[in-house]
Amino acid sequence: TMGHLLAFLLGLVFKATSVYGIPSCSADGQLAFYRFCNLTQVPQVPNTTTKLLLSFNYIRVVNATSFPLLDQLQFLELGTQNIPLTIEREAFRNLPNLLVLDIGNTKIQFLHTDAFQGLFNLVQLQLYYCHLSDSILKDGYFRNLSSLAILDLSRNEIENLQLHPSFGNLESLKSIDLSLNHISLICKRDLEVLQGKRFSLFNLASNNLYSKVSVNWKECMNPFKNMSFEILDVSSNGWTVDIVRDFCHAIQGTRISSLLLNYHIMGGGFGFHNLKEPDQDTFAALGMSSVIKMDISHGFIFSLNFHLFETLRELKVMNLSHNKVNKIANGAFYGLDNLQILNLSYNLLGELYQSDFAGLSKVAYIDLQRNHIGIIEKQTFKHLKNLQTLDLRDNAIKTVYFLPSVHTAFLSGNKLVHIEENINITAGFLDLAENRLANLNDLYILLQIPDLKFLILNKNRFSFCNQQYGPSKNHTLEQLYLSENMLQLIWEAGKCWDVFKRLSHLKILFLNNNYLNFLPPDVFSDLTALQILSLDGNKLISLSPGVLPENLRVLSLSQNHLLSPDPTVFASLSYLDITHNKYICECEARNFILWLNQTKVNMLGSPEDVYCTYPDSFSGVSLYSISTEGCDEEEALQFIHFSLFIFFTTTLTVFLTAVVTFTRFRGCCFLLWRKMFLTLALEYHPQGVKEDQHKYDAYLCFSSKDFEWVQNAFLNHLDSQYSPKNRFNLCFEERDFLPGEDHINNIRDAICNSKKTICIVTRHFLKDGWCIEAFNFAQSRYFSDLKDVLIMVVAGSLSQYQLMKYPPIRVFVQRQPYLKWPEDLQDVGWFLNKLSQRILNKKEEKKKSNNIPLQTVATIS
Missing domain, CATH: 4.10.220 (Light-harvesting Protein)
Structure with a gap:
């Protein structure tokens, strides 16, 4: 059976581990833990024990001598035995201070009527799923249990409620659970002994109550006369509209704070008319019961009819979720003058009209998530002056013009494609995740909302920015979530780098999974209060010093492409996550590895997740185990x-x-x-080429293996034959060398006929003999003419000592400064402008400056 399967699975769990910090089948003075110990009788435990756990054993009988005197024991778990249990007379008399007795989920073969005698302090008695019959209620088993407050008799075989007179003496009894039995009828005579009592819970759910029998309510009368309930649960009994109407009429006047009628069969559902819809009379009799909360969820109500709840004037919470509601009649909520929470989620609403919520003058929370709402009239919520929270998640809404001034609005999972300009709303919390917003200008619009503190825009489609607004006018925003968008496409186009300006109160910013491979300069400069920043799941290779706000305390950089980070970037942090990156474990990363093992920053994630990816011999090895000795x-x-x-x-x-x-x-x-x-003497002195007679502005010397990168990085943005907007006439081997001519003569002619020689020094350049020869020849012209005719650009991860290995380059480096290709794409434009000035031999060149589209320039490895 399902019960035995559950017991078996739980057995596997409890056998595998110790619980409460002590091993199984032992005691530590206060706790005795004897689950799954194959016991056939109660073990000897210290008399100081306060909690004794004996479930999942083979105890067959408990009697007056089974337990030693345990006057401090408060909790006894005896349920879920693997064989039927017999409980004899005064079986628990040696446990005088027991508060909780759990015998649930055990088949009780025999239970003596005096089994519980002596338990004067017992507060809670669990007898669920014990195969008990009507006799448990009518034969006086609970006599003298003056402290009993909670009685659980659910999942038994009780058919009739014939209560023993001793129930009238249980003055502390507050909760009775009779759910999942077979009680088909309850009348006034059955519960007379409980009259005058107030229950916190009276559970009659899942009994087929009143639904399988014909009831003469004139004879049966009110079963709960002179009783009151905080919670009365009559759900899952298969009640139709007629049964609900008759029941409510029978119990009118009985005070019930919370009435649970969920899992009913009221309403015809979508496309059916064989069952009635609730009408004005269905709940009318509850008006005298002072119901505060009512749950009629999980049914088939299709239409909320006219004045359906008009008598429920004290109702504060209404749950109508998981029905089939498609229509709200005019005045459906009339009379609900004190309703504060309305749940209409998981229904079939498609449109909302201005009259739908009329009468809800005090409603503060409306839950409409998981409907099919696509159209909402503009004034639908405007008249609800006390509305604080509006939940419209997972609908089909395309605009927010209807949005009232509320504190909290949930609109995630809709179809919003843009935000209207000059939206007249005020909100402290706004959730717009999982929509279709693509223009980052919508964020600028949202940042004009004056009192907004929390803004969620995860999983939208931000990929371009037609900025029409300046930086934020909001001075209260504290949390901003922009995860799983495409900010990289916006920033690499040079757009909207000021999106975080003036957000001086922002404390939490999430930018994870935005495909970022760089961060715009000073993008976080105004975030002086930022404490938590998430950049997980991007493609960042490095972070420049100073890019992070000074007050930042928590940074998450997991799953990026960090190669060899500068540890000074992380100096001010308290918590850092840099797991699952692509670290290069060579001597160049020595400082980072040393810092990693010595830092006081709390590293999040497992050390095994901070591992090398290059070279192959160290792939997968944790950086914490890498030694830098010998570098x-x-x-x-x-x-x-x-x-x-x-x-x-x-x-x-x-x-x-x-x-x-x-x-x-x-x-x-x-x-x-x-x-x-x-x-x-003739070539390099007065008879040589004059300054204004050079054929080329510069000769670009590079390895043929780097041609594709040089073309994207330099030629596309400098050479006039690649683009009319470029100003320089450049010379390079693949296009301008004469075929068939001696290669050294081609190099010499290129250098002599160019004002400058630009050598792009990469790993391939250093391995190319012709490139080294050209560098040497150009340098000889430098010494002969005594002019700055040679420009060296170093690209890729070449260290100083690698350059110094080559004598011509070493001589140049010792005498002249050289240029280095920038690591961050945002610096490329500045670099090319500086190179242009060097070609022109000027301090600044403002005429015809080059606009560099960063997306076409990559970083050479």
């Missing part, structure tokens, strides 16, 4: 070894070549030296 020595030794190798190889080669050449061609060497001297 300094390794770099120094590599540089020395390489320098010595180059020096000795070059010296030996030159010496041998000179000896052989001079020996065999002494005469020719002299003539060749004389000719070269005259040629160089």
Whole structure:
């Protein structure tokens, strides 16, 4: 059965682990934990025990001698035995101070009528699902239980309520649960012994009460006469409109604070008319019962008819969810003068009209989520002056012009495509997640709402920005959620970088999953109160120092593309999550690895989730286990070894070549030296090319393996043949070298016919012999003409010591500054303007400046 299966599954759980901090089948003085111990009788436990757990065992009998004297025991769990249980006379007499007795979910084979005698302090008795019959109520089992307040008899086999007179003496009794039995009829005579009592809960749910029998209410009369209830649960009994009407008429005058009529069969549903809809008479008799809360959810009500609740003038909470409501008649809520909460969620409403909520003058919360609402008249909620919270989640709304001035509005999961300008609303909490907003200008509009504190815009479609408003006029916004949008497309186009300006009170900002690979300069500069920032799930490679607000305390950067972060960026944080990134575990990351092991910042996530991805030999290894010892020595030794190798190889080669050449061609060497001297003198001195006669503005020297990147990064934005708006006439090998001509002559002609030579130094450049030769030739012109004719641009992750390995480059670096390709895309425009000034040999160049579309420029690795 389902009960045995549940017991088996629970058994697996409890066997696997200890509970309450002590191992199974033991006691620690106050707690005795003996679940699943295969016991056949009650074990000996200390007399100081206050809680004894004995469920899931094989105890067959408990009698007056089963328990030792445990005068401090307050809680006894004896239920869910694996075999039928017999409880004999005064079985618990040695437990005089017991407060809670749980025998639930056990088949009781025999229960003596004096089994519970002596439990004068018992407050709660659990007898659910014990296969008990009517005798448990009529034979006086609960005599003398003067402190009993809670009695659970649910899921038994009780058919009739014939209560023993001793129930009248249970003065503390406040809660009776009789749900899931077989009680088909209750009349006045059945509960006479309970008259005069007030119950916090009286549960008669799921009994098929009154639905399977014919009731003569004149003879049966009010079963709850002279009784009162905080909660009366008569749900899940299969009640139709007629049964509800007759029941309410029979119990009129009985005071009930909360009436549960849910899981009914009132209403015809959508497209059916065989069952009645509730009408003006259905609940009319409840007007004298002072009902404050009423639940008629989970049914088939299709239409809320005229004056349906007119007598329920004290009602404050109404739950109509999970019906089939499609129509609200004019005046349906008439009479609900004190209603504060109305739940109409999970219905079939498609349109809302101005008259729908008439009469709800005090309503503060309306729940309309999960309907099909697409059209709402403008004044529908305007007249509800006390409305504070409006929940319209998961509908089909396309505009917010109807929105009243409320404190809290839930509109997520709708079809909003834009926000109307000059919207006249005031709200402290606004949820617009999972809509179709695409223009970030809508956020600027929302930030004009004066008292807005919480704004949720997750899972929209923000991907462009036609900005029509300036920065925010809101000085109260504290939390902003923009997760799972496409801000990268907006920011890489150079748009709306000021979206967070003036938000000086913002404390929490979520920007996760926005495809971000850079952050605009000073984008967070005005967020002086920001404490929590989430950038999870983006594509950030690095963060520049100073990009984060000074007061930031919690930063989440999980699942980005961080390679080797600068630890100074995180210095002021209290909590940091940098798990699941793409860290490079080489000596360049030494400072970051050292910081990671020494920082006082609280690192969120598991250390195993901060792992290397490069080189392959360290892939998956935690950064916390990487050692940086030997990085300094390794770099120094590599540089020395390489320098010595180059020096000795070059010296030996030159010496041998000179000896052989001079020996065999002494005469020719002299003539060749004389000719070269005259040629160089002619080329690089007054008879050479004049400044204004150069064919090219600059010769762009780079490795052919970098052509695609150089084309996107430089040629598209500088060369006049690529675009008419570009001003420079550049020379480069793939286009301007003469085919068939000697390569060294092509290089020499390019350098001589260009005002400047720009060498794009990358890893491929350093491995290309022609590139090194061109660099050497250009540098010789620098020393000959004594002009700044050579510009070096370093791109990619090349360190200083790697550049110093090559003598021509080392000589240049020691004498001249060089340019470095920026890591952040927002700096590319500035860099190209600076390079243009170097080509023109001017401090500033404002004429015909280049506008650089950042989306076309990538970062070389």
